[in-house]
Amino acid sequence: MLCDYLQLILTARVYDVAQETPLEVAPSLSTRLNNQLLLKREDMQSVFSFKLRGAYNKMANLTPDLLKQGVIAASAGNHAQGVALGAKKLGTRAIIVMPVTTPQLKVDAVKARGGEVVLHGDTYDDAYAYARQLEVEKGLTFIHPFDDPDVIAGQGTIAMEILRQYQQPIHAIFVAIGGGGLISGIAAYVKRIRPEIKIIGVEPVDADAMRQSLQAGHRVRLPQVGLFADGVAVREVGEETFRLCQQYVDEIILVDTDATCAAIKDVFEDTRSIVEPAGALAIAGAKQYVEREGIEGETLIAIACGANMNFDRLRFVAERAEFGEQREAIFAVKIPETPGSLRKFGESIGRRNLTEFSYRIADEQIAHIFVGVQIQNRAERLKMVEAFEECGFSTVDLTEDELTKLHLRHMVGGRSHLAQNELLYRFEFPERPGALMKFVSSMSPNWNISMFHYRNHGADYGRIVVGMQVPPQEMAEWQAFLDQLGYQYWDESHNPAYKLFLG
Structure with a gap:
């Protein structure tokens, strides 16, 4: 099957709509990691995502009769725009079924590219089922977002570009995984041409369908998935993509929301571009891999696969990026409700910047203080706990607590x-x-x-x-x-x- 994919990728028709994206050094990140990190800038495509490659290649390989009848897809984002743009280029009709929860920004983007939007259901699964129903009723061709050889081959052209753009040794290529189409195409090509290069997938900790499937030896359907990295929020990976990942993917790394937000900030600082959460997964995975392996002087490549970010989400990303970089710590500290205790508490913090400070009288003997502090690393966080305890202040480290980060720090009222x-x-x-x-x-x-x-x-x-x-x-x-x-x-x-x- 590999030889077939090599041929499919080499002959894929993507460049009618896609551009060959740059492979750029991330200078600040490379310095911090003591390795050369290169970003494959798929966020610079006209639809701000790699998805148009596979979608267009699938449609371009349809027979004239099928193409004339039109195509249909289910998507809440990037795939929808790729299908709409490809259909417009090929002069055919495209119906895109999107969940009713899809932000208006994405709906408008699909319509602007000539797609007919049908809103149905609260989730992607609802939209997918209805799209398959319309496919039969209207005689349309369904364009799958990942589990199709032509779609996989279209995404694989990214690997073809990478190996042409950088012909020196490469330690590993990091790729975000949702349904698996992107990593399958990249792995199928790279492992044939440069098998020594590691292909490492990256998934969110709460949407790891591929990792669980590979561990189980069969496809696992997740009962639910986290929605922060919505571009990869897939409950079940594809049959063909699972087979290819079993054969070619070396490892899968899981990253959390905070690490993803930190990676979005990292990309912005190096490129002044803002990638979406799914687009930052590969960067977050590369950082985690370097920390775990302790490698230096290697060349790593991360696919920045998308930039369809709602502006309103940036507030949340900015808040959580500091946790991802371990630059902010949150503590609950008990101090005696006596004169001078607050001054002693302030002295234990020293000259560090505070990000949060909340207190409300609740007990005659003990005061409960909620405090956020800017730190340099995890070691400093642990030292702060020791400093509080040495002063006789009972301390709970809440830095990793989701309830605290999402809600409690913004709440008032007390007991x-x-x-x-x-x-x-x-x-x-x-x-x-x-x-x-x-x-x-x-x-x-x-x-x-x-x-x-x-x-x-x-x-x-x-x-x-x-x-x-x-x-x-x-x-x-x-x-x-x-x-x-x-x-x-x-x-x-x-x-x-x-x-x-x-x-």
Whole structure:
């Protein structure tokens, strides 16, 4: 099959719409990593993503009769724009089924490129099922976003360009994985021409369908996926892409949201361009690999695969980038409620910059302080805990706590003696007009909401934390509500930050 893919990639028709993107040194990152890091700038394509390569190659290889009848695709973003642009270039009709939760920016981008948008369902899976239904009803050809040889070959032209642009030794190429089309095409080409080069996939920790599939030896369908890196939020990888990854991919690295945000910042500082979360995964993976392996003087290549970022998301990215670089730490500190304690606490912080400082009187003996501090690295964070403890201040490090980073640092109010039988849960739900109130109204009228925090992150999903007063005898009913709700949730009732400041 490899020889077939080599031929398919070498003869792929992509350059009617795609450009050969630059392979650029990231100077600041290279210096920090003590290795040469090159970025393959697929974010510079006309649709700000690599996706038009595979989509166009698939359509360009259709028979004239099939092409005349038109094409259909399901997508919430980059693939949709690639299909729309390719169809316009080839003079055919393109219907794109998108979830109703898709931001208007992406809907408008597809329409601007000649696509007919049909909004259906809350998720990609809903849109996909409806697109396959319309495919049959209207006699259209479905353009799969990743699990198709022509699509895979189109993406593989990126590898062809890389090996032509850089003919010296390459230690590894890092590639983001969603459904697997991009890494399959790149791996199929590189392993035939330069088999000594490592091909390393990168997935979010909460959307690792390919890693789990490779470990299991068969395709695994995830019950749910994290939505931050929406470009790779795929619950099940392709059949053909799984086969190719089994054969050619050396390793898969998982990165979290904070590391991804830090990588977005890194790319901006080196290029003054802003990549989307999925577009930054490969960079985050390369950084993590270097730290783990301790290599120096090698050449690493990361695919900056997309830049379709909603502007409103930048606030969240900026907040979390500091955690990804371990430049901010958050602590809950207990100090005596006595004169002079606050001064002693300030002296223990020294000349470091504060990013957050919250205090509310709650106890006659002990004061609870919530504090954020700028740091240089994890070692300094540990030293701060030691410094607080040496002063007799009990300290909890909340830097890695998701409830704290998402919600608690933005909340006020403190404890309440009225919050009896309170449970605390975090939820994620598709962001759309009215979604928040729909969520609230779905709860039993017998339960009182005792705490609520929602903050718009400019993303395709909403994040809330809810305090709910549920009598012990109604816990079975509460669990039944959670099971039928259909949203991802986390029980935070025993979270130490909640206990310290709100519980």
